[in-house]
Amino acid sequence: MTTITIIPGDGIGPEIMDxxxxxxxxxxxxxxxxxxxxxxxALEKHGELLPVATLExxxxxxxALKSPLTTPVGGGFSSINVALRKHFDLYANVRPAxxxxxxxxxxPTGVDLITVRENTEGMYIGEGQDVSTDGExxxxxxxxxxxxxxxxxxxxxxxxxxxxxRKVTVVHKANILKSTSGLFLKTAREVAARxxxxxxxELIVDNTCMQLVMRPEQFDxxxxxxxxxxxxxxxxxxxxxxxxxxxxANIGEDVAIFExxxxxxxxxxxxxxxxxxxxxxxxxxxxxHTGKPELANALRxxxxxxxxxxxxxxxxxGGSGNTMGFAKxxxxxx
Ligand code: NAI
Ligand code: MG
Numbered sequence: 001m002t003t004i005t006i007i008p009g010d011g012i013g014p015e016i017m018d019x020x021x022x023x024x025x026x027x028x029x030x031x032x033x034x035x036x037x038x039x040x041x042a043l044e045k046h047g048e049l050l051p052v053a054t055l056e057x058x059x060x061x062x063x064a065l066k067s068p069l070t071t072p073v074g075g076g077f078s079s080i081n082v083a084l085r086k087h088f089d090l091y092a093n094v095r096p097a098x099x100x101x102x103x104x105x106x107x108p109t110g111v112d113l114i115t116v117r118e119n120t121e122g123m124y125i126g127e128g129q130d131v132s133t134d135g136e137x138x139x140x141x142x143x144x145x146x147x148x149x150x151x152x153x154x155x156x157x158x159x160x161x162x163x164x165x166r167k168v169t170v171v172h173k174a175n176i177l178k179s180t181s182g183l184f185l186k187t188a189r190e191v192a193a194r195x196x197x198x199x200x201x202e203l204i205v206d207n208t209c210m211q212l213v214m215r216p217e218q219f220d221x222x223x224x225x226x227x228x229x230x231x232x233x234x235x236x237x238x239x240x241x242x243x244x245x246x247x248x249a250n251i252g253e254d255v256a257i258f259e260x261x262x263x264x265x266x267x268x269x270x271x272x273x274x275x276x277x278x279x280x281x282x283x284x285x286x287x288x289h290t291g292k293p294e295l296a297n298a299l300r301x302x303x304x305x306x307x308x309x310x311x312x313x314x315x316x317x318g319g320s321g322n323t324m325g326f327a328k329x330x331x332x333x334x
Contacts, residue, residue, distance in 0.1 A: 002290060003032040005057045005064035010040045011264025012274035012323075013067030019276035019327035020065065020283055026331035027295050029287065034061060039069030039080050049080050055087060064257045065286060067279065068264040078126065084257060085119050090250035091148065092155045093117040093226075094285070095233040095261055101308045103241025103317060106213075111240050113219040114165075116156040117229020119250060121148045122180070124226035144180040144225065149187035155251075156223035157195040167199040168192070171208045171224035171232065184225055209235060237261055244275030244316045247282035249289065258286040272322045275314040277303055280330065302333040 006021070008014040024031065036054040043049050058064045071079040084090070095115040099107050121143055128141035156168050170188040174181040185202065192200035203211065205228045212219065212232070216239050224232060237246035243262035250257040260278030268274055280303060287296035306312070312329040313319025321329075 001030055001032050002063070003034050003061045004286070005054075005061045006033045006035050007038050007054070007064060007066040007069075008035070008041065009038065009067030009264065010070040011068060011266050011269035013039075013041070013069070013264055015269075015272055015323050016260065016274050016276045016279045017065075017067045019323050020279045022324065022327045023276075023280055023299065023331045023334075024283060026334050027287075027299060029292065029295060036064075038066070038084070049077060050083055058084075058088065058255055058257070062255050063286060063290060064255070065279075065283065066257050066259045068260060068262060070264045070266070082125055085250055086125070088250075088252050088255040088257070089120060090252040090255065090257060091118065091120045091151055092249075092251040093119040093229060093233075094159070094249045094251060095229075095236070095246065096281070096285075097233070097236035097240050097246060099240050100245055100304060102310050102313070103245065103307065105239065105241035107216055107239050110217040111236075113216065113236060114159065114163075114221050115229055115233040115236055116152065116159060116221060116223045117233060118148060118152040118184075118224070118226050119229075120226070121145060122226035124230055142177075142180050144183050146183065146187050149184045150191060153188045153191040153223050156221050157191060157198055160198045160221050161195075165198075165220045167201065167220040168195075169208070169219055169222050170200065170202045171205050171222055171228055172202065173205050173228070175204060181225065188223070205232070208232065212236065212239065233261060242316060243278060244314070245277050245281065247278050247280075247285055249282065249285040251289070256286075256289055258282040258289070272324065273314050273316075274323050275316050276323050276327050276330075280327070298334055299330075302330045305333045306330045 008017040036057045069080045099109045099111045123142040131138045172181040172185045174185040237243050246261040248261045284296040284299045306329045312321035312325040
């Protein structure tokens, strides 16, 4: 039996994880669960943010389902999510955005795209962060490597082939960031040349944002560097109804961690009203990854049917339901 690591996380994390496990049980996938702590929850229980036992569990099981972890803004400790991505070299962050019925979306139909975000380098990882003693100057390093660019663009093209998608858009800012974005774009062109069967186009990141808001249906797979991918994928989540519907997979050669794109939502934590769909769609990605695409499709169909019926929707989707009620409504349709 496959064992997966379960990280309940912070804020709304444990609430949406309970809901996700309820649905996983209803799917009768037959996973064993190994619970592990990370983030503030781990700090409170074990005195450290990322216990060795958690890393060992993920290393052993190779697949983890993770709820959001809180990261303090400005000062304080560095992101445990970033640490996990770095530790396991989870270089591909795969974030689908698809139109769903009955959401508060600008695009109730027509959007079906995947952002493939480089997950281990670039400005986002905050290398070399420093503030001068007089507080006048702050710097950080942004590093792009040929190796990092090559493997993420290759991942995007392979994903296109595997999922029958037709087009990969390389998003960059090589007109201004000539060194880093320049190397990313040059490498992407090299890779694209090896995939004659897939259309490839290039778009500058600011124009990409405008195009996404105006005509999102023109996009299929987007591949980009870490920080651009972070921002663009939230924008895409917004196009289709918000963070409550946006999942993400962090994939490396050995290990994969599945999650919701959203954070720990401290403003609604403890109220039992968080939308469990983003984490559940992450469960769908996990089922695809572990060779159970029929179960993944059944889960996605049950989510769509529940949205169509406007059954037990949480407040972010305009309903008055709660997290577990929503999960039960989905489970009842499996
Ligand atoms: P957030 O995603 O936690 O919340 C943004 C807004 O969306 C809030 O109004 C929240 O209530 C709402 N929201 C988020 N998820 C929801 C859900 N499932 N159902 C209903 N409403 C939902 O982003 P924020 O406030 O910027 O960050 C809070 C904390 O989460 C920070 O410490 C941040 O570092 C962390 N974070 C962690 C992530 C992870 O673990 N992968 C990703 C993003 C943020
Ligand atoms: Mg983000």
